[in-house]
Amino acid sequence: MTLSHGDNGAIVALISGGHASGKRSGAYILKDQLEKLFGGSKISIKLINMNNYLVTSEKQKLGSRQPNDYDFIRLRDDLNLYIDRIEYEVIIVYGLYALFDKQICDLATVRIFIDCDADVRLGRWIKRDVLKESHEGKTDQEVEDLKEQEKIKLEKLLNVYLNYSRQEMKLYINDTKENADIILPRGADATGFKLIVDGLKVTLLPLLQTTHRSDSQTSTFSENRSGSFNNRDTFIQNLKNLSSEPSVMSLTNDNFTNTKKIFYDLN
Template structure:
């Protein structure tokens, strides 16, 4: 197998990164040529902290992530080695005891808040995308997601957004847009951008089969 292509997808919280990743996974699920690696699964383990301490963690700061492990895992995949990817438990605010085995693939889709902000991750990406979605749309999506899927209260989501999410986005996420090769407005709803991305991935997979 030739060296896998790494596509980095960055953008604000609930901007549509996961939507793009999910559509790519669905498109290539049968071929098994694309794997999705989410930076969210690489939040640092907090099992030794109390729940009160975990809740106070700033999850929207780059320091919240174990990027060294993420880089190590990506380098293993690039060498054709399978990895045991961590899984994060968003209800209990710590790393799950379970892991997921990820096998090498032609294309690795790497998505997360700080994929372009972190130089070590950015340098591994062959294609760098930034999903650019209006702040009000991102907030509404995040509110619905965190209440329905992550067991949060409405008040806690609003407070977190006001105290950390918005501030960290302006400090770290938004400036990383300058590193993007392609900016995709509105995430997975941008069918034109998605079609172009699929065309590029398909051509790479075809080349690797030669």
């Protein structure tokens, strides 16, 4: 069964962005903020990493992350399965192409794009994958060995960046920004996600006040979720009703013509 938008009660959040922009960090920030707001035992959240849906191929092994390197059909099937189970209040999907597939976007309550300068992303990528191990407390020989390993990792990373990721950003990922409701231009900013949580709060409260995990309440749980708790328009309206600071409506570069997009800026 393929669910259309509004047929289920689970809130589905999609978090997309470029390589090393902070998608995983953003997913965990959103999860942590929701759990702090509602209590970890009262809200059930499922995280889905799109890297788990990479298709094994020689290009993928070399570092390719183009759309055809992902199994979107399996991801859609799993997402529908999690929604059908009536097990989670919130499902968070994060990855390079979280906003690429139309059917997945149609299931979403909120679509988030984490934007970030290319040089900043490359620096974060190097720090995360190359310089993650500290030199402190190591012998001179161990430091030399580690530096040699870092040199090899850096060369491999730069090859991936130059041969794949720059083209992927230009050809595919940047275009998915048009599918976003909210753009965070400074990476995975906690204050920006606080705005998103505030927008979701009105939607989640009636669901969480009357639902629990016991078998005796399964029917009540299902009834409460049969409405439009995941309605994207409701979420957007909630954001509009919030204070105008620190968000501004609008948001593309074409003279602010897109009234269904939220652009959060730290400045």
